[in-house]
Amino acid sequence: MATAKKVSFKLNGKPVEVTVEPRELLIHSLRERLAHTGPHIGCETSHCGACTVDLNEMSVKACTVLTVQCEGAEITTIEGLEQGGALHALQQAFHEEHGLQCGYCTPGMITRAYRLLKENPNPSEQDIRSGISGNLCRCTGYQNIVKAVQSAAKKLAAAG
Amino acid sequence: MSQTAELKEREDKLQGMGTSLLRKEDAKFIRGQGSYIDDIKLPGMLFGAVVRSPYAHARIKGIDKAKALACPGVVAVLTADDLKPVNLHWMPTLGGDVQAVLADKKVCFQYQEVAMVLASDRYAAYDGAALVEVDYEELPAIVDPKKSMAPDAPIIREDIQDKKEVGHGPRTHPNHIFTWEAGDKAAADAAFKTAEITVREEMLNPRVHPCPLETCGCVASFDKPTGYLTVYMTSQAPHLVRTVLAMLSGIAESKIRVIGGDIGGGFGNKVPVYPGYVVAIVASIVTGVPIKWIESRIDNISTTGFARDYHGVGELAADKDGRIKGLRFSALADHGAFNSHVSATKFPAGLFSICTGSYAIPNAYARVDAVYTNKAPGGVAYRCSLRVTEAIYLIERMMDVLALKLGLDKAEIRRRNFVRSDQFPYTTSLGWTLDSGAYHPALEKVLKAVGYEGLRKEQAAKRADPKSPTLMGIGISTFTEIVGAGPTKVCDILGVGLFDSCEIRIHPTGGVIARLGTMSQGQGHATTYAQIIATELGLPAADIVVEEGDTDKSPYGAGTWGSRSTPVSGAATAMAARKIKDKAKKIAAHLLEVSEGDLEWEIDRFKVKGNPSQAKTMKEICMVAHTGNLPAGMEQGLNAVTYYDPPNLTFPFGAYLCVVDVDKFTGEVKVRRFYALDDCGTRINPMVIEGQIHGGLTEAFAVAMGQQIPFDENGNHLGNSLMDYFLPTAVETPKWETDHTVTLCPHHPLGAKGVAESPHVGGIPCFSNAVIDAFAHLGVTHMDMPHSAWRVWQQCNTLGVNKR
Known part of the structure; x- marks a missing residue:
């Protein structure tokens, strides 16, 4: 077993520090050391996207990022999207458009859509479909997820 | 406000049946605050990693735990020999067979469970699992079910090779599980003989997996002082699982609590009882600390609950105008190495006999032959009732x-x-x-x-x-x-009828809690059941709380699979609400000093026929039901429980x-x-x-x-x-x-x-x-x-x- 290392980063705006083995995956640090169980684990091959978090303004799959790679990083998870007691437009839209069923993919899916809309605030349906293609959902058939992202994009644009 | 507008406003307030009420369960999920099995952390909890067979068919000549036990963080290594003293190295399946919990002298499919390593965290557990040394002697494997019954085929299940049957009638070969038939063969054959046109086609429903996004897992916690076992589990049928656990462990069923929690999709994968659950439970009983076992995706697809693998032959006989006169359908069913096919006891081939479909077919015969192969066990219903997709x-x-x-x-x-x-x-x-x-x-x-x-x-x-x-x-x-399985006269699992249940309690100010024997995995039960009650009782869906999946809290039911929640539990919900409504009507008649026959129901209240200003709302009745102002001899409270046995x-x-x-x-x-x-x-x-x-x-x-x-x-x-x-x-x-x-x-x-x-x-x-x-x-x-x-x-x- 290799020597444990101290790693500091910002999690949803707050500074945190963990001491981990170099092999520890970010998803396990978040879920088991930092009590952020919003991001989930659905596979071990980076396909399902249930573990998606925002790392330095990029969507990453936290099951294939080592925690030691995150020194000094800014990480946002689903838990960080609600601001001042107000849901993010995407969270509200997933509810209103029935964009979730079992809820297991939802945190990763919303976190991915959050970055997608930052990169492309006015996406076409095709942009959304390819933009979320790294996130699998077994329940909804995606149609209402696409509607939710479209609806949130409109609301965010209107809010300026 | 016009009368119509007023009625509509009252109706809208209920958000009852027919409205697209937004889901109550979303609030936690959109915030990442669901409580799935892997989110649960108990004090002192150990993690269990399963050691799996690299071979599809092999004898186990020896297992050496020494290196694994020396690995930092590893607490114990369990094998079949460790489960034998408590007689839990084998378990009954839902298909009438038995299945090795941990491989007993031989493995019968690749990735079969051989040992479980318990360690302080998942990294240490997997380190340990990699160090368990198993000495195998490889045997020839049967992969093609068409070769299972060959005279010289290797015997897969030596443990039952002399058994004349495994729950479903006579066996004709050690690798044969059952033959099931329905319909009138002679009549069907006669229809084919005289038909103007016949067609025949072979078609495969290949082996697939439901693959919900959350894999299977559990946290088992046995409390030694009280002898009380709590299991948080990815189960679509918590009550049935509790019964199985009681049968298996000998622990009184009243001291076992199974909690479904939030489930990340099921689609049939989460109906059976898997070896991983059982080993985790035994490990908790042995060690006295909680044990978590969570499948990897590879474990999930390789070993738990595959579906289909039906090699079908379809034949139709018709006249020259295309009117069907006869049907003969058969299938060779590959059930893998253990018959853990999920089905009602009397239906070893599930509901395959629905294969006449939407058509009036006068003569039909169906037959399914099930065999063992050296593949993972299963035969679950992947988003369908049992074997209906195949049919x-x-x-x-x-x-x-x-x-x-x-x-x-x-x-x-x-x-x-x-x-x-x-x-x-x-x-x-x-x-x-x-x-x-x-x-x-x-x-x-x-x-x-x-x-x-x-x-x-x-x-x-x-x-x-x-x-x-x-x-x-x-x-x-x-x-x-x-x-909507199903009527108890034909449908049971392990002797338990497939009824379902609902208990409704109404509080003085009109809040409602309903508890059911089903288990949502994303279907929106908390919303749908609330809407049924809202319409039946005239109380707003917003104030109705639905709870499922905790066997200590909800009445017994067979769970959620086979689209049975609305047909069975939805019916139980309506019937329980109607019991309450009957009592409420008596209270209303008492308060309004009329006979029950003089009352009529309108959205959320009972009103006196012909004198609509005389009325009592359900909300008013809820409070009165908790006072002394009741008809003579009536008990307080507005509660009911219904166990619903569907007629069809x-x-x-x-x-x-x-x-x-x-x-x-x-x-x-x-x-x-x-x-x-x-x-x-x-x-x-x-x-x-x-x-x-x-x-x-x-x-x-x-x-x-x-x-x-x-x-x-x-x-x-x-x-x-x-x-x-x-x-x-x-x-x-x-x-x-x-x-x-x-x-x-x-x-x-x-x-x-x-x-x-x-x-x-x-x-x-x-x-x-x-x-x-x-x-x-x-x-x-x-x-x-x-x-x-x-x-x-x-x-x-x-x-x-x-x-x-």
């Missing part, structure tokens, strides 16, 4: 095969054979009484909506044009489902149509259009129903177009991660068009039928029919799933249509 796939494909032989249109062959609306209730020649249906109008509505004649003209033009880069296919599926299953149906364009040069199939009309009787929450249809169609698309679990000739798994196993992304998933008709269920108190599995059952043959229809003019009668680009290209290449 409906056969009949819906065979209708096309028959149409082709006769040169008849594929819609017309269906019209000529449908059970007519005036024939319901209709008893099929295989014994099911179809409750209600209106098949002709459903099909006509779909054909009109898509402009069917225009599509066929376009297809004819494409077929006539050798330069067309694509082949066009039109698929139709007019299925009848069978869901429900038979939802639908008409689906799919248009595909097949690229002649790449084999890629593009779904141009998919139109799905469903009829599930009364629609409680249209938004939730639509969501279920979208999801079920997407799972149908996955099965038809890409899912298959392949093996090599030694029984090695060739695709058990999401690298290989096809789960559609948003890019390839088609857009769904949905529609509905409403034909009430005559025996359900709300007129409702189940719905969530119809799109899967009806969708799969619709996709296949569309793809095969693209090749129909070239003499192709069948192509097995999955219709991946590679396999479809092979068909193009064989036919030479890809030559420029």
Whole structure:
């Protein structure tokens, strides 16, 4: 077993520090050391996207990022999207458009859509479909997820 | 305010049946605050990692734990020998067989559970698992079920080789599990002998996996001082699991608590009791600390709950006008190494006998032979009732095969054979009484909506044009489902009848808590059940809390699978509410000083007939029920519990149509259009129903177009991660068009039928029919799933249509 290392980063705006083995995956640090169980684990091959978090303004799959790679990083998870007691437009839209069923993919899916809309605030349906293609959902058939992202994009644009 | 507006306002306030009430359960999930099994952390908890067999068939000559035990963080290593003293190294299955909890002297499928390493965290546990040394002697494996019963076939299950039966009638070979038959063979044979036309086709429903996004797992916690066992578990049927655990462990069932929590999708995968759960429970009993076991995705696809693997043969006999006179369907069922097939006791081949579908077929015979192979055990119902997808796939494909032989249109062959609306209730020649249906109008509505004649003209033009880069296919599926198991006179599992339950308690200020024996895995039960109560009792859905899945809290029920929640528990909910309403009416009559016969119900209150200003609202009655101002002899409270034993299953149906364009040069199939009309009787929450249809169609698309679990000739798994196993992304998933008709269920108190599995059952043959229809003019009668680009290209290449 290799020597444990101290790693500091910002999690949803707050500074945190963990001491981990170099092999520890970010998803396990978040879920088991930092009590952020919003991001989930659905596979071990980076396909399902249930573990998606925002790392330095990029969507990453936290099951294939080592925690030691995150020194000094800014990480946002689903838990960080609600601001001042107000849901993010995407969270509200997933509810209103029935964009979730079992809820297991939802945190990763919303976190991915959050970055997608930052990169492309006015996406076409095709942009959304390819933009979320790294996130699998077994329940909804995606149609209402696409509607939710479209609806949130409109609301965010209107809010300026 | 006008009277109508006032009534509407009161009705809207309830958000009852028929409204698309947004889901109550969303609030936690959109915030990432669901509570799934792997989110649970108990003090002192250890993590269990399973050591699995690399061989499909091998003897275990020895297991050396020394290196694993020396690994930092490892606390214990459990093998079958460690479970023997408590007699838990084998367990009964839901299929009437037994299954090794940890391999006992031999392994019978690749990835079989051999040992569990307990350690302080998951990293240490997997380190330890890699260090357990198992000495194997490899044996020849049987992979092809057609070879299982060969005279010289290796015996897979030596533990039961002398047993004459394993729960379902006589066995004729050590690798034979059962033979099941339904219908009148002699009558069916006679119909074939005299028929003007017969058709026969072999078709495979390949081995697939439900693959919910959350894998299976549990946290088992045994409290030594009290002898109380708590298990947090990914289970679609917590009460049945509790019963199994009591039977297995000898712990009083009252001291076992199974908690479902939030479940990240099930689709049938989370019905059985798996070895991982049992080892975790034994480990907690032995160590006295909580044990967590969570499957990896590879574990999940390789070992738990596969579906299908039915090698079918369909035969139809008809007159020259296409009227079917006889049906003979059979299947060779590969159940893997242990018969842990999930089914009601009396139905070893599930509800396969629904295979006459939506058609009036006078003579029918069905037979299923199940065999062991060196593959993972299972045979779960992947988003369908037990073996219904297999049955409906056969009949819906065979209708096309028959149409082709006769040169008849594929819609017309269906019209000529449908059970007519005036024939319901209709008893099929295989014994099911179809409750209600209106098949002709459903099909006509779909054909009109898509402009069917225009599509066929376009297809004819494409077929006539050798330069067309694509082949066009039109698929139709007019299925009848069978869901809502089921009447206890025919349906039980391990002796427990498949009734279900609801308990409703009403608080003085009108708040309601309802507890049910079912278990949501994303179906929106907390919303749907609340809407039933809202309409039945005139109290707002917003104030109704629904709880499921904690066996200490909810009344006994068989859980959520086979689309049984609305047909069985939804009915229990309505019946429990009606008991409360009856009592409320007595209280209202007492308060208004009239007889009950003078009262009538209006949305949320009882009012005196002819004197509408005299009324008592349900909310007022809730408070009065908790006072002394009650009719003489009446107890306080407004509570009820109902155990509902359905008189029949429900038979939802639908008409689906799919248009595909097949690229002649790449084999890629593009779904141009998919139109799905469903009829599930009364629609409680249209938004939730639509969501279920979208999801079920997407799972149908996955099965038809890409899912298959392949093996090599030694029984090695060739695709058990999401690298290989096809789960559609948003890019390839088609857009769904949905529609509905409403034909009430005559025996359900709300007129409702189940719905969530119809799109899967009806969708799969619709996709296949569309793809095969693209090749129909070239003499192709069948192509097995999955219709991946590679396999479809092979068909193009064989036919030479890809030559420029």
